[in-house]
Amino acid sequence: MQLIKEVKFLIGKELLLEWRSKYALNGVVLYVVSTVFVCFLSFVSLRGVTWNALFWIIMLFASINAVSKSFLQESKGRQLYIYTIASPLALIISKTIYNIFLMLLLTLIALGFYTLVFDYVPEDMGLYLVATVLGSLSFSTIFTMISAIASKAGNGGMLMAILSFPVIIPVITVLIKLSKNAIDGLDRSVSLDEIGILLIINVLVAVFSLMLFPYLWRD
Amino acid sequence: MYKSWWKILGAVLVVYSTIAGFLASVPALPILHQSIRNLYFHVPMWFSMIVLFSVSVYHSIKYLSNNNEEHDMKAVQSVNAGVLFGILGIITGAIWAKFTWGQAWSFDVKQNFAAIALLLYFAYLVLRNAIDEDQKRAKIAAIYNIFAFPMMVVLLFVLPRLSDSLHPGNGGNPGFNAYDLDSHMRMVFYPACLGWILIGYWIYTLLFRVSAIEKNKTV
Numbered sequence: 001m002q003l004i005k006e007v008k009f010l011i012g013k014e015l016l017l018e019w020r021s022k023y024a025l026n027g028v029v030l031y032v033v034s035t036v037f038v039c040f041l042s043f044v045s046l047r048g049v050t051w052n053a054l055f056w057i058i059m060l061f062a063s064i065n066a067v068s069k070s071f072l073q074e075s076k077g078r079q080l081y082i083y084t085i086a087s088p089l090a091l092i093i094s095k096t097i098y099n100i101f102l103m104l105l106l107t108l109i110a111l112g113f114y115t116l117v118f119d120y121v122p123e124d125m126g127l128y129l130v131a132t133v134l135g136s137l138s139f140s141t142i143f144t145m146i147s148a149i150a151s152k153a154g155n156g157g158m159l160m161a162i163l164s165f166p167v168i169i170p171v172i173t174v175l176i177k178l179s180k181n182a183i184d185g186l187d188r189s190v191s192l193d194e195i196g197i198l199l200i201i202n203v204l205v206a207v208f209s210l211m212l213f214p215y216l217w218r219d
Numbered sequence: 220m221y222k223s224w225w226k227i228l229g230a231v232l233v234v235y236s237t238i239a240g241f242l243a244s245v246p247a248l249p250i251l252h253q254s255i256r257n258l259y260f261h262v263p264m265w266f267s268m269i270v271l272f273s274v275s276v277y278h279s280i281k282y283l284s285n286n287n288e289e290h291d292m293k294a295v296q297s298v299n300a301g302v303l304f305g306i307l308g309i310i311t312g313a314i315w316a317k318f319t320w321g322q323a324w325s326f327d328v329k330q331n332f333a334a335i336a337l338l339l340y341f342a343y344l345v346l347r348n349a350i351d352e353d354q355k356r357a358k359i360a361a362i363y364n365i366f367a368f369p370m371m372v373v374l375l376f377v378l379p380r381l382s383d384s385l386h387p388g389n390g391g392n393p394g395f396n397a398y399d400l401d402s403h404m405r406m407v408f409y410p411a412c413l414g415w416i417l418i419g420y421w422i423y424t425l426l427f428r429v430s431a432i433e434k435n436k437t438v
Binding site for chain 2: 145149152153154159162163165166167169170173174177193194197200201204208209212215216
């Protein structure tokens with residue numbers, strides 16, 4: 001019960017900080033929108049496979065930018081303060097949940113703008129939405145833990161990219177396959193394997209994050 | 220002498236499997252022809268790699284629970300030895316692919332994911348180099364190592380089954396047990412696996428002892 005209270009409080013803190021500065025959200029939304037626009041100016045018209053691949057590449061870099069803030073941005077003093085008032089489990093759970101919300105919002109905005117600009121809608125939009133939801137879920141669970149590791153190593157952005165790419169590549173390949181099925185409008189039963197794999201990867205990552213983070217947090 | 224029986228066993232088995240691997244009879248098959256002998260050299264490399272990486276994860280867990288520096292050294296040296304076997308596995312696979320698939324690297328899923336799995340461990344080694352402080356490095360590296368292991372398992376054993384591959388035993392292709400009707404090949408294959416795993420473990424203990432001596436010299 002204590003844990004739930006702490007998680008709620010920490011999520012509230014994240015939201016409050018975000019609301020005060022509106023820096024992360026506005027920054028990342030601007031990043032996504034301008035990237036989509038640059039892609040539109042260079043491709044003009046896109047269909048099918050390339051449309052799909054480009055979307056996931058944009059989302060990959062946007063989510064690295066968005067989620068890596070969660071730990072890299074915190075100052076040493078504030079980390080120490082949180083350490084004294086909350087349990088590490090509450091911290092990682094709250095950060096992950098907050099990042100999931102942030103990523104869901106970001107992905108939906110990006111997808112909306114992307115379909116609008118390129119004037120192209122996948123055959124099976126419902127399944128495509130499922131893919132984007134699963135994608136933002138996986139991005140946030142994986143990147144939250146990796147950004148915690150990178151921030152402890154004290155070597156910011158460079159390390160974040162090196163550590164996270166090998167972990168995220170399998171997720172991206174499955175996501176691209178799943179969303180390709182949605183674009184082709186295949187029967188939904190074909191895609192159950194991919195959805196299952198993504199869920200398994202998420203559960204694995206979440207369980208390992210919960211087990212390992214207390215060790216990482218303790219200095 | 221009685222303590223090093225497994226080293227002798229490993230050496231004998233590797234010598235036996237190399238000689239028998241080149242000279243023993245193999246089933247005559249189209250396309251594969253004599254290249255089926257690669258089974259005795261390519262597959263044991265991957266088994267040895269998995270064993271060494273598991274040893275590494277075991278020592279990382281031990282390190283997190285008792286903070287003994289020795290476990291950190293064991294973890295990193297077994298990763299070093301495992302990476303060596305992984306590279307050998309990729310090379311033997313590429314040579315085999317050159318003759319049977321016509322191309323050393325045809326971007327087959329099995330090849331790609333094996334390469335990415337190795338990238339995970341290169342990232343682990345880069346992470347170690349990025350941190351100066353000894354204890355901090357040991358702790359963060361142990362956490363990343365445990366985090367990376369399930370991802371490697373997913374990459375090597377789960378994802379290749381999702382898509383078509385030319386690799387034997389995948390994508391509807393028969394594995395070697397379909398050809399080995401009279402168990403001749405098993406007589407060489409199993410000793411080869413055991414022998415290479417023992418040799419791999421031996422290499423790892425040697426690497427560990429060298430690094431332990433170097434460590435004592437500097438102190």
